[in-house]
Amino acid sequence: MPASHYATDQEPCIPVLFLNGHQEYLGWRDVLLHAHLIKDLALPLPPAASAALRLLVAMAARVSGLDAQADGRMTARQWAQRRRDLLKNPQGFDSGAVHDYFDRYIWDLFHPERPFLQDPRLATQCTKRAGVNKLVFGRPEGNNLAWLSPHTDTDPQP
Structure with a gap:
């Protein structure tokens, strides 16, 4: 690949x-x-x-x-x-x-x-990954319920 x-x-x-x-x-x-x-x-x-x-x-x-x-x-x-x-x-x-x-x-x-705009060391130093939704206020992240928007970590939106 x-x-x-x-x-x-x-x-x-x-x-x-x-x-x-x-x-x-x-x-x-x-x-x-x-x-x-x-x-x-x-x-x-x-x-x-x-x-x-x-x-x-x-x-x-x-x-x-x-x-x-x-x-x-x-x-x-x-x-x-x-x-x-x-x-x-x-x-x-x-x-x-x-x-x-x-x-x-x-x-x-x-x-x-x-x-x-990234630090390549993060890939090896961070053991737990998080989706982009963690960065945007109001979006559900992880297993939280989608109260304010339909976004999910499995279908990341910018």
């Missing part, structure tokens, strides 16, 4: 709402490439939207060079000017910088050594 592979930078996994009202799923890379055309993320759960926005802020800072102020390469005044220049650009982020950034790092959820 081949190893699982899911590159989050390329696979459509982030629901976005475009300025024209069209909704589509995009990978992280495409979200930054089309950021100037996107109105909002279309994530239904506020914690998921918050987590995605935090990641996108960090990615945008790295791609745009706005993270350079943290290591002293840019003064606060230079940072503010760079930010204003970027916001005035109708073309969005530099596509070369976006591709360079995403090509440099691993974005695969199932990478054997460095899975994206």
Whole structure:
């Protein structure tokens, strides 16, 4: 059986709402490439939207060079000017910088050594596994009764 592979930078996994009202799923890379055309993320759960926005802020800072102020390469005044220049650009982020950034790092959820946003040691250190429903308030988990929603651990929903 081949190893699982899911590159989050390329696979459509982030629901976005475009300025024209069209909704589509995009990978992280495409979200930054089309950021100037996107109105909002279309994530239904506020914690998921918050987590995605935090990641996108960090990615945008790295791609745009706005993270350079943290290591002293840019003064606060230079940072503010760079930010204003970027916001005035109708073309969005530099596509070369976006591709360079995403090509440099691993974005695969199932990478054997460095899975994206996961600690591979958990597979060996955690003896008892739990379903995704444990993370979402209001969903039944384990053998609990489904009072508030029809979700079960045997049929996980995002």
